[in-house]
Structure formats: structure tokens, C-alpha cells
Amino acid sequence: MLLRDSFAGSSCTGFVINVAGEEEHTEETLCSLRFGEKLSSVKTSAVASQATDxxxxxxxxxxxxxxxxxxxxxxxxxxxxxxxxxxxxxxxxxxxxxxxxxxxxxxxxxxxxxxxxxxxxxxxxxxxxxxxxxxxxxxxxxxxxxxxxxxxxxxxxxxxxxxxxxxxxxxxxxxxxxxxxxxxxxx
Structure with missing residues (x-):
């Protein structure tokens, strides 16, 4: 509810997925990449912001x-x-x-x-x-x-x-x- 107005109108949302090449961070990197893959399927369409009564x-x-x-x-x-x-x-x-x-x-x-x-x-x-x-x-x-x-x-x-x-x-x-x-x- 708090973010509703943030995603309304002509807003644009971007995400950056950070990964690390070190072997000790392999598990975190794989998890981050899976998360990024899921995010890539999210689509939003711009809707004119409507006033809330x-x-x-x-x-x-x-x-x-x-x-x-x-x-x-x-x-x-x-x-x-x-x-x-x-x-x-x-x-x-x-x-x-x-x-x-x-x-x-x-x-x-x-x-x-x-x-x-x-x-x-x-x-x-x-x-x-x-x-x-x-x-x-x-x-x-x-x-x-x-x-x-x-x-x-x-x-x-x-x-x-x-x-x-x-x-x-x-x-x-x-x-x-x-x-x-x-x-x-x-x-």
C-alpha cells in the first residue's frame, strides 16, 4: 500500500544484480542470478496516476x-x-x-x-x-x-x-x- 503511488503513473523501476567471482561467494552468486532471472519476467505497464479519495x-x-x-x-x-x-x-x-x-x-x-x-x-x-x-x-x-x-x-x-x-x-x-x-x- 505504501509503494502503490511509487509504481503508478510513468514510474520506471530498475534492479541491479551484483555477483562475485570468488569461489566462496558461489552460492550467493547463484541465488542472485536466479533472483535476477525471476525479475526479468516481471513486466509493468504505465498507468496514469489516479487521485485517491x-x-x-x-x-x-x-x-x-x-x-x-x-x-x-x-x-x-x-x-x-x-x-x-x-x-x-x-x-x-x-x-x-x-x-x-x-x-x-x-x-x-x-x-x-x-x-x-x-x-x-x-x-x-x-x-x-x-x-x-x-x-x-x-x-x-x-x-x-x-x-x-x-x-x-x-x-x-x-x-x-x-x-x-x-x-x-x-x-x-x-x-x-x-x-x-x-x-x-x-x-
């Missing part, structure tokens, strides 16, 4: 995003997303839920401390005691988050406790993320 594109992406979010919610209701297996022992379910909640709290804490560190550096300079204190707290929070994340990841490997998302759910989730990124670009 950002408001219309934003509305289109917004509608697609809403439809994908509805689809994602339906998949969650159908049990196709990541979830704790209801047939797992209740104590293991509770432990995993608690650890996921703790991990989420740690993620929020790390994000907040990163923002505070940036603000402290802007206000006090990089070498002040306030910056050092926030940096120390951030380091501790990151270690705590890393520890609880590792625990959650290990718990998810316990047979019968965690049910992973289906391929359909994962694709839909990726589509939602892609559309959100497009909305960010469009403003």
Missing part, C-alpha cells in the same frame, strides 16, 4: 473493519478463538486465569513506565536521578512481565488446559489487525 477509502476500510470485527466476535462465541478448556481441572483453569490477568497488568505497567521514562528524559535530561529511578522501575517491571509471560506460556503447553485458535480465527484476527493498520495510515 482518502475519505472514500477510509469509509470503505472502516466498513470492512466493522464486518471483520463482527465475524471475529461470532468466531469467539463459537469457541474458535484461544481459550481455556472448560474440561480442564478447575484449579489449573483458575491458576492460568490469574496468571493471564497478572501478565496483562504487567504489560500495562511496562507501557506506563516506558511513557514515564520518555517524559522524564524530556523534562530532566538523560542523566538525572529521576530518570534513573524510572529506568530502574521499568527494568524491574520488564523482568516481572517476562517471568509471568514465561509461566503463562508454560501453562498453555499443559495438555488439555489451553485450546488454540482455529486457522479461520487466526486469519480473521490478522485481517482485523491489517485493517486497523490501514485505518491508522488513512488517519
Amino acid at each position: 482518502v475519505a472514500a477509502r477510509r469509509a470503505q476500510v472502516s466498513a470492512e473493519l466493522e464486518a471483520e470485527r463482527v465475524k471475529l466476535a461470532e468466531l469467539v462465541r463459537a469457541g474458535q478463538g484461544d481459550h481455556i478448556n472448560p474440561a480442564a481441572p478447575p484449579s489449573e483453569q483458575a491458576s492460568l486465569r490469574n496468571n493471564i490477568a497478572t501478565m496483562t497488568k504487567r504489560e500495562v505497567e511496562v507501557r506506563a513506565l516506558k511513557a514515564r521514562l520518555v517524559e522524564a528524559k524530556a523534562a530532566h535530561g538523560a542523566d538525572s536521578a529521576a530518570v534513573a529511578a524510572v529506568a530502574s522501575r521499568l527494568e524491574e517491571a520488564m523482568l516481572s512481565h517476562s517471568n509471568i509471560r514465561d509461566i503463562v506460556l508454560r501453562q498453555k503447553t499443559i495438555p488439555g488446559l489451553w485450546v488454540g485458535a482455529t486457522a479461520v480465527y487466526s486469519r480473521t484476527e490478522a485481517q482485523v489487525a491489517s485493517l486497523c493498520a490501514q485505518m491508522d495510515v488513512l488517519g
Whole structure:
């Protein structure tokens, strides 16, 4: 999407394939030559650049995003997303839920401390005691988050406790993320 305008209109794209004659670079040279051969079959035709209506594109992406979010919610209701297996022992379910909640709290804490560190550096300079204190707290929070994340990841490997998302759910989730990124670009 970012390069669309670069290849529109009367643009011309060229590639240079570099090769080396030394024996130690033979594998790289062959790979480069194969790549160049594939590129030689690529043909483009000049098309007059067309103006893009950002408001219309934003509305289109917004509608697609809403439809994908509805689809994602339906998949969650159908049990196709990541979830704790209801047939797992209740104590293991509770432990995993608690650890996921703790991990989420740690993620929020790390994000907040990163923002505070940036603000402290802007206000006090990089070498002040306030910056050092926030940096120390951030380091501790990151270690705590890393520890609880590792625990959650290990718990998810316990047979019968965690049910992973289906391929359909994962694709839909990726589509939602892609559309959100497009909305960010469009403003």
C-alpha cells in the first residue's frame, strides 16, 4: 500500500544484480542470478496516476473493519478463538486465569513506565536521578512481565488446559489487525 503511488503513473523501476567471482561467494552468486532471472519476467505497464479519495477509502476500510470485527466476535462465541478448556481441572483453569490477568497488568505497567521514562528524559535530561529511578522501575517491571509471560506460556503447553485458535480465527484476527493498520495510515 505504501509503494502503490511509487509504481503508478510513468514510474520506471530498475534492479541491479551484483555477483562475485570468488569461489566462496558461489552460492550467493547463484541465488542472485536466479533472483535476477525471476525479475526479468516481471513486466509493468504505465498507468496514469489516479487521485485517491482518502475519505472514500477510509469509509470503505472502516466498513470492512466493522464486518471483520463482527465475524471475529461470532468466531469467539463459537469457541474458535484461544481459550481455556472448560474440561480442564478447575484449579489449573483458575491458576492460568490469574496468571493471564497478572501478565496483562504487567504489560500495562511496562507501557506506563516506558511513557514515564520518555517524559522524564524530556523534562530532566538523560542523566538525572529521576530518570534513573524510572529506568530502574521499568527494568524491574520488564523482568516481572517476562517471568509471568514465561509461566503463562508454560501453562498453555499443559495438555488439555489451553485450546488454540482455529486457522479461520487466526486469519480473521490478522485481517482485523491489517485493517486497523490501514485505518491508522488513512488517519
